Amino acid sequence: MNKNYYITTPIYYPSAKPHMGHAYSSIIADFFARLKRIQGFNVYFLTGTDEHGQKIQRAAEEKKMDPLLFCDEISKTFRDLSRTLNLSNNDFIRTTEKRHSKSVKNLWNILEKKGEIYLSKYSGWYSVSDEAFYTESEIEDLDGVKMSISSGSKVEWVEEESYFFRLSNWQDKLIEFYNKNPDFILPETRKNEVISFVKSGLKDLSVSRKSFNWGIKVPSNKDHVIYVWLDALTNYLSALNYPNENDNLYKSFWPADLHLIGKDILRFHAIYWPAFLLAADIEPPKRVFGHGWILSGDEKMSKSKGNILDPLEIIENYGLDPLRYYLIKEVSFGNDGNISQEKLESCINSDLANNYGNLCQRVLAFCDKNANLKVPDINNLTEDDKIILDQYSKYYDDLVKYSDNQDLNSYINFIVEQLFSANKYFNDQEPWKKKNDKLRMNTIIYVALELIRKVTILLYPIIPSSSLKVLNIFGINEEKINFETIKENNYLKKGLKLNKLDILFKKIEKK
RNA sequence: GGCGGGGUAGCUCAGUUGGUUAGAGCGCGGGACUCAUAAGCCCGAGGUCAGUGGUUCGAUCCCACUUCCCGCUACCA
Numbered sequence: 001m002n003k004n005y006y007i008t009t010p011i012y013y014p015s016a017k018p019h020m021g022h023a024y025s026s027i028i029a030d031f032f033a034r035l036k037r038i039q040g041f042n043v044y045f046l047t048g049t050d051e052h053g054q055k056i057q058r059a060a061e062e063k064k065m066d067p068l069l070f071c072d073e074i075s076k077t078f079r080d081l082s083r084t085l086n087l088s089n090n091d092f093i094r095t096t097e098k099r100h101s102k103s104v105k106n107l108w109n110i111l112e113k114k115g116e117i118y119l120s121k122y123s124g125w126y127s128v129s130d131e132a133f134y135t136e137s138e139i140e141d142l143d144g145v146k147m148s149i150s151s152g153s154k155v156e157w158v159e160e161e162s163y164f165f166r167l168s169n170w171q172d173k174l175i176e177f178y179n180k181n182p183d184f185i186l187p188e189t190r191k192n193e194v195i196s197f198v199k200s201g202l203k204d205l206s207v208s209r210k211s212f213n214w215g216i217k218v219p220s221n222k223d224h225v226i227y228v229w230l231d232a233l234t235n236y237l238s239a240l241n242y243p244n245e246n247d248n249l250y251k252s253f254w255p256a257d258l259h260l261i262g263k264d265i266l267r268f269h270a271i272y273w274p275a276f277l278l279a280a281d282i283e284p285p286k287r288v289f290g291h292g293w294i295l296s297g298d299e300k301m302s303k304s305k306g307n308i309l310d311p312l313e314i315i316e317n318y319g320l321d322p323l324r325y326y327l328i329k330e331v332s333f334g335n336d337g338n339i340s341q342e343k344l345e346s347c348i349n350s351d352l353a354n355n356y357g358n359l360c361q362r363v364l365a366f367c368d369k370n371a372n373l374k375v376p377d378i379n380n381l382t383e384d385d386k387i388i389l390d391q392y393s394k395y396y397d398d399l400v401k402y403s404d405n406q407d408l409n410s411y412i413n414f415i416v417e418q419l420f421s422a423n424k425y426f427n428d429q430e431p432w433k434k435k436n437d438k439l440r441m442n443t444i445i446y447v448a449l450e451l452i453r454k455v456t457i458l459l460y461p462i463i464p465s466s467s468l469k470v471l472n473i474f475g476i477n478e479e480k481i482n483f484e485t486i487k488e489n490n491y492l493k494k495g496l497k498l499n500k501l502d503i504l505f506k507k508i509e510k511k
Numbered sequence: 512g513g514c515g516g517g518g519u520a521g522c523u524c525a526g527u528u529g530g531u532u533a534g535a536g537c538g539c540g541g542g543a544c545u546c547a548u549a550a551g552c553c554c555g556a557g558g559u560c561a562g563u564g565g566u567u568c569g570a571u572c573c574c575a576c577u578u579c580c581c582g583c584u585a586c587c588a
Binding site for chain 2: 338409
């Protein structure tokens with residue numbers, strides 16, 4: 001059985017500072033990376049920055065900066081964000097690195113040698129900011145300025161020699177590939193879009209530019225730089241030391257298990273990328289998941305509307321784990337999600353402080369007062385005890401299935417249910433009325449501690465640092481977290497001295 | 512214009528391979544308790560499951576049409 005798992009975020013385009021969308025992609029990817037790790041997988045989790053292209057070149061020129069120095073600066077803000085988000089990434093790749101250009105050139109050479117790339121001429125309306133050509137019908141004239149109708153960005157007439165990738169040859173093979181791999185594109189609705197686009201006919205794709213030079217040079221023709229998307233997508237290979245196919249990383253982790261991306265870059269990942277790879281005789285990734293956008297009050301966040309929720313500000317004010325929890329819980333994964341500060345606060349108070357945090361607190365405090373803060377010796381388990389403890393083994397296979405299907409919402413719904421029932425259990429058993437029945441009281445404490453241990457393991461991928469604080473009371477550190485142990489009902493050994501636990505999540509005072 | 516997804520409680524969303532009283536969380540009203548971050552637990556109010564028609568013994572779920580929202584895509588200009 002292959003126990004390796006390779007997951008990637010998009011590499012971010014550093015023309016602007018990080019926003020909530022970047023944070024969301026990264027947090028979700030980190031969730032799956034951590035979840036797979038505690039399930040025993042050897043996980044390779046990659047993120048990074050995409051730094052070539054005309055947009056970057058112009059932005060650097062405006063600041064009178066060397067483009068690489070310009071990228072250094074902004075790439076660093078993304079690297080910092082990874083740390084702020086507590087990402088467990090194994091690598092951070094930049095497309096300006098040598099290992100990357102080597103990899104891209106190699107892929108290019110293979111494609112050229114196989115006749116998949118040819119030199120021709122392109123003319124058309126080009127938008128620098130969109131990095132896309134538009135047909136006459138896709139642009140409009142506003143006061144003498146030509147604009148793209150769809151994106152509203154300025155286009156200019158470009159006529160230049162360009163290399164083309166024979167995408168048109170791959171139409172049928174792509175359809176065949178999608179049919180053979182029905183879960184290659186998720187969610188389903190995105191897959192439908194891609195397939196209908198491919199079926200409507202693919203044109204050869206321009207894969208080089210002569211009009212600027214901030215990029216990787218075409219090996220056989222220094223007048224051209226390689227199209228940013230062919231460049232960028234290859235990062236997923238470069239990080240594994242491609243083209244060294246004998247390298248351990250490459251052998252272990254390619255093809256990628258999951259490219260997690262936003263729906264806006266689906267076409268590149270679900271059409272161009274597998275086409276490039278198939279053409280180069282490289283196995284395509286196993287899955288591309290296009291998640292939705294994070295919206296603020298039903299609208300895309302924008303400066304003019306003043307509804308921007310800046311991830312750094314939110315984290316500063318509320319903490320990282322609450323943001324992670326909120327985004328994972330409240331956004332219906334795959335769909336766009338509306339977020340707001342009010343909802344975040346309500347989520348922190350109800351779910352994290354009152355439900356989970358208080359559960360830990362009440363059980364620990366009770367154990368402290370009545371069992372010297374040690375795992376107590378227990379009596380026989382009652383039916384009630386067993387039923388609640390066994391929920392985890394009962395739904396174990398489902399939980400694994402949710403992990404493999406990126407069914408984030410079912411996964412967290414299970415957790416929330418368990419939190420409610422753990423609180424209910426403690427309530428119904430009324431251990432504070434069992435002063436005359438120490439054994440029963442101890443058993444209730446024991447069961448409650450086990451429940452906290454189990455649910456906290458499930459919570460770890462969502463709120464890693466808070467979960468670790470809780471697992472620490474049992475002496476479980478990050479390396480020891482094992483998903484399978486949620487099936488055990490007697491993991492905690494009697495007499496184990498428990499560590500104290502501070503308040504996990506402070507409630508937000510209502511204004 | 513074509514294709515796809517969707518319109519379910521005040522809000523955010525589940526769900527139903529068609530079957531007796533349609534679910535959760537939050538919010539709201541009431542109750543009993545006290546180990547706990549005045550947390551937790553119990554009970555309740557609240558929905559013509561977008562509209563109309565059809566198939567069926569029976570439709571929120573299937574079909575047709577209408578309407579609104581979203582995504583992908585085309586054409587005309």
